[in-house]
Amino acid sequence: MKVQDALTTPINRRVFTIGAFSAVAAVALSACGANSTASSPEGTDLTASGAATITMWVDAERAPALKDITAKFKEDTGIEVKLVVKDFAAVRDDFITQVPTGKGPDLIVGPHDWVGKFVQNGVISPLQLGDKAAGFQESAIKAMTYNGSLYGVPYATENIALLRNTGLVATAAATFDEVLANGQKTVDEGKAKFAFLVGLDPKQADPYHLYPLQTSMGSSVFGLTADGGYDPKNLVLGEAAGIEFAKKLVAWGDTGTKALNSNITGDIAKEKFLAGESAYYLTGPWNVPDAEAKGIKVAIDPLPTAGDQEARPFIGVNGFFISAKSANALAANEFVTNYLSTEAAQDSMFTAGGRPPALKSSFEKAAKDPIVAAFGKIGQDGVPMPAIPEMSAVWADWGATELALIKGNADPATEWAKMAASIKAKIGA
Amino acid sequence: MTKAPEETPLAPARESAAQAPRPKPPLKAAKHVGFDSLKGIIAKIVLLGLVDAFAVYVMMMLFISASWLVLAVAAVVVLAINWIYLRKGGLPAKYLAPGVLFLLVFQVFVVMYSGYIAFTNYGDGHNSSKDDAVAAIQMTAQERVPDSPAFQTAVLQKDSALYLLFTDPAGTVQLGSADTALEPAPNATKNSSGKATALPGFQTLNFNQIVAQQDAILKISVPVSSDPGDGSLRTADGSTAYQFKPSMHYDAAADTFTDLETGVVYTDNGEGAFADAADNTLSTGWKINVGFDNFVKAFTDPDLRGPLLGVIVWTFTFAIASVILTFALGLFLAMTFNREDMRGKKIYRIIMILPYAFPAFLSGLVWSGILNPQFGWLNQTLLGGAEIGWLTDPVLAKISVLVVNLWLGFPYMFLVCTGALQSLPSELDEAARMDGAGPWRVFRAIKLPLLLVSIAPLLIASFAFNFNNFNVIYMLTGGGPRFTDTTRDIGSTDILITLVYKVAFGQGTGRDYGLASALAIIIFIIVATVSAISFKKTKALEDVNS
Numbered sequence: 001m002k003v004q005d006a007l008t009t010p011i012n013r014r015v016f017t018i019g020a021f022s023a024v025a026a027v028a029l030s031a032c033g034a035n036s037t038a039s040s041p042e043g044t045d046l047t048a049s050g051a052a053t054i055t056m057w058v059d060a061e062r063a064p065a066l067k068d069i070t071a072k073f074k075e076d077t078g079i080e081v082k083l084v085v086k087d088f089a090a091v092r093d094d095f096i097t098q099v100p101t102g103k104g105p106d107l108i109v110g111p112h113d114w115v116g117k118f119v120q121n122g123v124i125s126p127l128q129l130g131d132k133a134a135g136f137q138e139s140a141i142k143a144m145t146y147n148g149s150l151y152g153v154p155y156a157t158e159n160i161a162l163l164r165n166t167g168l169v170a171t172a173a174a175t176f177d178e179v180l181a182n183g184q185k186t187v188d189e190g191k192a193k194f195a196f197l198v199g200l201d202p203k204q205a206d207p208y209h210l211y212p213l214q215t216s217m218g219s220s221v222f223g224l225t226a227d228g229g230y231d232p233k234n235l236v237l238g239e240a241a242g243i244e245f246a247k248k249l250v251a252w253g254d255t256g257t258k259a260l261n262s263n264i265t266g267d268i269a270k271e272k273f274l275a276g277e278s279a280y281y282l283t284g285p286w287n288v289p290d291a292e293a294k295g296i297k298v299a300i301d302p303l304p305t306a307g308d309q310e311a312r313p314f315i316g317v318n319g320f321f322i323s324a325k326s327a328n329a330l331a332a333n334e335f336v337t338n339y340l341s342t343e344a345a346q347d348s349m350f351t352a353g354g355r356p357p358a359l360k361s362s363f364e365k366a367a368k369d370p371i372v373a374a375f376g377k378i379g380q381d382g383v384p385m386p387a388i389p390e391m392s393a394v395w396a397d398w399g400a401t402e403l404a405l406i407k408g409n410a411d412p413a414t415e416w417a418k419m420a421a422s423i424k425a426k427i428g429a
Numbered sequence: 430m431t432k433a434p435e436e437t438p439l440a441p442a443r444e445s446a447a448q449a450p451r452p453k454p455p456l457k458a459a460k461h462v463g464f465d466s467l468k469g470i471i472a473k474i475v476l477l478g479l480v481d482a483f484a485v486y487v488m489m490m491l492f493i494s495a496s497w498l499v500l501a502v503a504a505v506v507v508l509a510i511n512w513i514y515l516r517k518g519g520l521p522a523k524y525l526a527p528g529v530l531f532l533l534v535f536q537v538f539v540v541m542y543s544g545y546i547a548f549t550n551y552g553d554g555h556n557s558s559k560d561d562a563v564a565a566i567q568m569t570a571q572e573r574v575p576d577s578p579a580f581q582t583a584v585l586q587k588d589s590a591l592y593l594l595f596t597d598p599a600g601t602v603q604l605g606s607a608d609t610a611l612e613p614a615p616n617a618t619k620n621s622s623g624k625a626t627a628l629p630g631f632q633t634l635n636f637n638q639i640v641a642q643q644d645a646i647l648k649i650s651v652p653v654s655s656d657p658g659d660g661s662l663r664t665a666d667g668s669t670a671y672q673f674k675p676s677m678h679y680d681a682a683a684d685t686f687t688d689l690e691t692g693v694v695y696t697d698n699g700e701g702a703f704a705d706a707a708d709n710t711l712s713t714g715w716k717i718n719v720g721f722d723n724f725v726k727a728f729t730d731p732d733l734r735g736p737l738l739g740v741i742v743w744t745f746t747f748a749i750a751s752v753i754l755t756f757a758l759g760l761f762l763a764m765t766f767n768r769e770d771m772r773g774k775k776i777y778r779i780i781m782i783l784p785y786a787f788p789a790f791l792s793g794l795v796w797s798g799i800l801n802p803q804f805g806w807l808n809q810t811l812l813g814g815a816e817i818g819w820l821t822d823p824v825l826a827k828i829s830v831l832v833v834n835l836w837l838g839f840p841y842m843f844l845v846c847t848g849a850l851q852s853l854p855s856e857l858d859e860a861a862r863m864d865g866a867g868p869w870r871v872f873r874a875i876k877l878p879l880l881l882v883s884i885a886p887l888l889i890a891s892f893a894f895n896f897n898n899f900n901v902i903y904m905l906t907g908g909g910p911r912f913t914d915t916t917r918d919i920g921s922t923d924i925l926i927t928l929v930y931k932v933a934f935g936q937g938t939g940r941d942y943g944l945a946s947a948l949a950i951i952i953f954i955i956v957a958t959v960s961a962i963s964f965k966k967t968k969a970l971e972d973v974n975s
Contacts, residue, residue, distance in 0.1 A: 077636055093934065100557030117939075121556035122565025122713035128671050130579040147712070149569060202801075202821070203909045203920075263803035324565055330643035333666040334636070389553060389712075392939055396918050400911055407821075422916040 053080045054332050056107035057095060059088035062318070065353030066109075069345045079331050081107075092117065099123040099323050106326040107336065112143040112317040115151050116389040124321045126151055127333060132341050140358040143317040143384030152319035153336050155346060156355030159313040159379040160209060160284045162301040163291065168192055168279035176213060176304040179280055180252075180259050186279045194278035196259050199266030204399030205406060208385070209282055210249075210260075211314050215383075217245045217307030221394065222386055230386040232427055237398070238420025241307075246405055246412035248306060255408030262406045285356070285375050300374035315382035317358060390427035397423050477514055481507065506530065540953070547946035548718055553939040555701045555714045562715040563679060566686060566703070569713070570677035574660040577672040581624040582664045584639050584646055585631035591645055595662060595670055596625045604628065605651030605662065639667040677711075686711065723947035736912050736919040737928070741955075744924040747831065748895040752888055754835045759842025760880075764872070766843075767850050778847070785840035793904025796833045800905075820906050823921040830922050834901050838891075849883050850876070878970075885967040892963075893956050897926045925952045 058066060063085050070081035084105060086094065092114050098104035100123070108124075118124040126149040133141050133150070140154035162179070164172065168186045173179045183195030200206050207214075214220070219241035223234035236242075252259040264272070273281040274294045281287070282303075291298050303311035320336045322329065339345055346362035349355075356372050356379075357363045367373035386394075401419040404410040484507040491500040513519065513526050549555075580595040585604075592606040594617060602625040604614040617625035627633045639646060646667060653659040653672055660674030677695075678687045686695040686703050695711055698704035702714035728734055762781060766774055784792065799806045800819035808815050819829045853876060861871045902908060908923035908931065918931055925948065933945030 077640075079640065093940065096553075096556060100561055117553060119569065120554045120712050122562055123556070125568050126571070128573060128579075128665060128669070130669060130671065147569070149572065203907055203911065203918075261803070263801055265801075268801075268804055324568060325561075328640070328643065330647055330665065330667055331640045334668070337666055338668065389939060397916060400918075426916060 052078075053082050054107060054326075054328050054335060055082045055084055055105040056109065056320075057086045057091055057105045058083050058109045059091060060085050061088070062109050062353060065349040065355075068348045068352065069339060072344075073335055073339050077331070077334070079328075079335075081335060095323075096121045096123055099325050102325055102327075104323055104325065106323050106328050106332040108321050108323070109318065110321065111385075112152060112154070112319060113385045113387045113391060115144065115146045115321070116387040116391065118321065119146055119151065120389040123324050124151055125324045125326075125329070127153070127322060127337055129153065129337060129341060132337070135341075135360055136358050137360055137363065139315055139379070139382060139384055140317045140319075143315060143387070144319055146387055152317075152321045153341050154317045154319040154358035155340060155349055156318040156353070157358050157376075157379055158284055158286075158316045158318070158355060159375060159382045160212070160282060160303070161313075161375050161378045162303055163273070163281040163283055163288065164299045164301050165273070165276060165279050165281075166297040166299045167276070172299065172301040173304060174302070176216075176306040179304045180257065183259075183279050192276070192278050194261075194264075194272060195257075196280045196282070197264060197269040197273050197278045198260065198282040199269035200260065200262055200264055200403070200406070201399065202262065202265060203403070204396065205262070205402035206266075207395060207398040207402055208314055210402060212303040212311035213248075213306045214242070214245045215313075216303075216305035216309050216311040217241055217248070218309050219245050220312075220383070221398075230388060232386075232388045232390055235420060235424055235427070237394075237423065238417055242420070243413050243416050244307075246401075246416040249402060249405040250408055250412050253406035253408050260406050262403060285371065288371055289354075298371075300371055300378075302378055310381055313378065313382045314385040315379055316385055318355060319358070388427075393426040394423050397426075473514065477511065480510065543946045543949055546942055547723055547950050548720060548943075549716050550701050550719045550722070550943050551716045551946075552941035552943055554712070555716045555943075557715060559701075559715040559717075562713045565713045566677060566711055567675070567679055570675045571663075571673045572676050574672040574674050577660070580662060580670040582668055582670040583624070583626050584634045584664075584667055585628060586634055586638075587631045591642065591649060592631060593646075593649055593651060593662070593664060593670065594625050594628060594631075595651075596623065607649045607651075611651055611653065611662070636667065643667075719943065723944045724951075726944060727947055727951065732915050732917050736915045736917065736923075739912070739921075740919065740923050740925055740928050743827070743922070744896060747827075747834075747898075747924055748892050750831055751834050751838060751895040751898070752891050754831065755838035755842045755891070756846075756884075756888060758835060758839040759844075760846045762839070762843050763846035763850055767847060781843050782840045784836055785844070789837055789898075789900035790904045792837055793833070793901050796829075796836075797905050800829055821910050823910055826906050826910060826922050830902060830905055833905055834895070834898065837901060838895075842891075845884060845887055846880065849880050852883075853879055882967075882970055885970060886964070889960055889963045889967070893960055896924070896956055896959075897952070898924070899926045899930065902927045903930070925955075 056066070063083050066081075066083055070083065074080050091108065092110060095104055095108050096117065099121075104123070115124070129136075129141075129150060136154055137157060140157050141150065143157075144150055144152040144154050168191055169182045173182055180195055183192070186192040187195050198206065198209050200209075211221075219237065219239065221235070221237045222230040222232060223236050225231040249260065250256060254262060269281065269283070270287055270290070272278055273283075273287075274291055274296065276296060281291075288298060288300075303313055305311045320340055322332050322336060326332050340349075341359070343359060343361050346357040346359040347365060350357045350362060350366045356376055357366055363372075363376060367376055385391075397419050401410075401415055404415060405412055484503065488500055488503055488507075491503060510526060510530075513522050578598045580597050582596075583594040585592040585594055590606060590608075592604055592609075594614060595603045595605070595611075596617075596619070597603075600619075600623055602614045602617040602619075603611050604617075605611040614625070614628055616629055618627045620626050634642070647663075647665065650661045650663050650673075652661045658674065660672040662670045663673050664670040676689055678689055679685075680687065684697055687693070688695070693705045695703035695705050698708070698710070699717075700714075700719075701717040702710040704710045726733065727737060766777055766781070768774075771777075797820060798804075800808075802808060802816050802818045802821060805819070807819065808817055818825060820826050857875055857879075858871060861875055866874070902922055902924055906920070906922045908918070908927050909920040910922075911918065911920040919928060923931075929945045929948045929952070932941050932948060934940055
């Protein structure tokens with residue numbers, strides 16, 4: 001009996017282990033598989049019959065904005081636009097990996113700074129708006145243009161501004177020093193706990209949010225080419241004006257006035273502003289509805305300047321892109337260039353999604369809302385976020401260096417120069 | 430998605446092993462009889478029928494999508510499954526077939542595929558085949574002729590040949606097709622907006638007909654004049670056409686792109702891209718095999734080599750320390766709560782297990798909040814407003830990660846140790862005490878060796894799990910604080926798997942699946958070696974005790 005046990009037990013154990021493992025693996029994989037099978041029938045459908053549907057990948061936030069216009073397209077042409085809701089964090093990379101297999105969607109919605117990666121990987125095709133382009137805000141068209149070709153139809157533009165809690169500070173300030181002074185006064189009077197709030201990532205700080213301060217000191221990231229696009233070969237970030245900005249970061253940082261606090265993440269900043277603990281909050285329109293819901297009276301102030309130049313925020317433009325391997329390219333083009341570019345479509349996308357339209361005539365209607373108007377006015381001075389694929393390397397170094405400076409861990413002149421050298425090495429500038 | 434199945438399958442396996450010393454009832458004989466019964470046969474037919482029905486459906490889908498290789502493999506597998514289960518005898522095969530099949534599909538295939546990727550340059554800029562890259566470059570090179578007008582366009586058909594009818598802004602109407610040059614069409618009928626829509630002898634296509642023939646229509650390119658500099662007319666939506674002119678010319682025979690403006694020639698540089706003499710590459714490249722380049726890069730790229738060694742050392746430290754700490758605490762608590770005379774044991778045990786019940790990534794996020802230097806609960810409430818950088822100081826961050834992982838991991842060790850302790854015969858304990866051994870001696874000489882027989886394999890599994898414990902690191906510190914001697918996003922608490930993730934999914938330098946796969950293979954080799962050696966050691970342990 002003893003001997004038999006010794007023989008059978010390990011086998012049983014192993015069988016059980018393998019069985020248990022494979023059962024779990026099967027469940028897990030069938031869960032994974034569900035996604036891919038869900039999207040593949042559409043792909044095959046199109047190749048087989050050639051016409052009935054266009055597939056578009058959207059994220060949950062943008063999907064509702066498109067319901068009306070897709071219904072209208074179906075009514076006019078009989079072609080159904082299938083909106084497949086995908087996770088925003090993964091949709092760009094999924095699109096890049098799936099398009100070459102022929103299983104990707106015909107269209108994708110996303111911000112313009114994806115264009116560089118898309119073109120680098122050969123997954124989107126250029127398109128033509130012709131005369132319609134003139135109807136869009138110039139910065140939106142510029143943002144969607146990469147290497148001289150237009151790749152997307154813009155539908156919304158976004159930029160940051162300075163939110164002011166009017167209950168704490170009654171009037172707008174022009175310079176960052178005044179902002180900090182006003183903020184500090186509310187802290188000294190015990191009405192608030194923070195002079196100024198901006199969300200900083202604990203690993204990367206936030207070059208995007210701090211960019212207006214940087215541009216107001218005359219420093220920008222890339223030089224421009226003749227046609228107005230960014231020239232990745234001409235990194236001007238490390239120039240003297242940039243080093244002045246780096247010195248300011250130390251002065252505002254943890255070892256200085258603590259106006260910029262590396263411990264305040266985006267979530268904490270929002271929480272504190274919603275709790276009325278700060279008069280100022282540097283953020284985008286996406287946080288305004290929550291603040292108003294909390295009963296905070298918000299004014300949208302122009303971006304404060306830290307130097308003698310204009311504070312220019314980065315502009316993010318949302319738009320539609322056509323897959324390079326769409327099996328239904330003509331219908332997709334029709335939908336994107338002739339439907340989504342119309343005033344009616346841009347109006348309805350604003351009504352449902354709340355993002356300021358990129359089409360001028362729709363924007364004017366939307367600008368009846370003072371908040372949209374205020375953000376839009378600030379955006380007119382803005383510059384599109386660079387879309388070149390090397391940007392991810394730039395953000396990482398830029399952010400890490402800003403963080404080190406805000407923490408007061410580094411000498412601004414050497415650290416900033418080191419960052420510029422490192423970025424140059426990576427992007428081959 | 431990859432982490433979840435990895436953790437769960439181990440759990441039942443571990444538990445089964447923990448209880449292994451108990452002999453199983455002889456159910457083999459009973460099963461053997463059961464198979465010949467009517468119920469058994471019906472169950473077999475139904476299950477096999479379901480499997481076959483599913484297989485047929487899958488094969489039909491594969492047939493439609495023309496994936497012949499996969500179809501052939503699927504057919505062979507289905508035939509093999511039917512043969513295994515329909516024949517008499519061959520009982521072991523019947524037990525093993527599903528397991529082996531899943532092992533092949535979900536483990537062996539995945540490992541082989543990563544192995545293949547490790548030898549390619551798959552990643553950003555090298556995303557697809559060369560044909561795709563050439564097509565993409567050609568598509569991008571089609572530029573609209575500056576200051577050229579937009580043409581309103583109708584699609585016409587005559588004898589199954591497709592024609593485009595263009596109306597320029599001045600109202601001039603012209604007809605052209607893929608084979609015929611542009612010619613005036615003064616007889617065209619115009620609609621109210623001035624767009625020519627029909628021509629006698631031709632049928633005008635409506636939108637649905639256009640869409641049905643879209644591939645042919647998109648290919649039509651009508652030269653504007655005999656001067657190629659004027660470009661040619663193409664339409665993308667069937668209603669508007671523009672003059673396009675390629676800025677690049679692809680010579681298929683020579684396999685080169687020529688920039689038509691500057692005359693620069695781009696040739697295949699052997700690295701999956703077209704490059705000119707000065708090594709400026711065109712933006713879209715393709716995937717090629719690069720041999721051992723990725724492995725060489727992992728150990729020679731100065732940005733990667735320095736941090737990589739540090740990361741490997743820390744990965745081992747983290748994995749070993751995590752196993753020792755969790756095992757020590759888990760065992761201690763298990764012994765404590767295993768006392769017969771303790772009251773409220775069950776409640777304590779339930780509380781102990783709680784950290785195990787939370788998803789690790791959630792706990793990681795919560796802990797990173799607790800440990801925030803300024804706003805964290807630990808500094809604010811417990812330490813009275815101190816600003817200790819629990820997650821931002823390189824050394825403290827490592828300690829914090831270990832402590833949080835201890836918090837997450839001890840319940841598991843507590844569980845398995847409790848199980849193993851309860852399965853130890855109490856006579857041994859009594860006998861030792863009769864012989865005059867104190868509690869420490871009993872633990873050292875009797876309980877621990879017996880425990881280790883069943884728990885040592887779990888410790889190895891725990892090592893392998895912690896070696897790849899992505900959740901804790903990524904959610905707690907994200908690998909930070911960053912090293913200062915590298916421009917890559919690598920930090921003091923990064924372990925190999927988080928490093929691989931950052932390389933593969935481009936936290937900083939763009940995605941590089943090839944390099945990430947190569948690193949993954951290095952991890953695999955390390956874990957496999959360590960596990961193999963340890964299992965050999967534990968076998969010796971078992972021999973001594975039996």
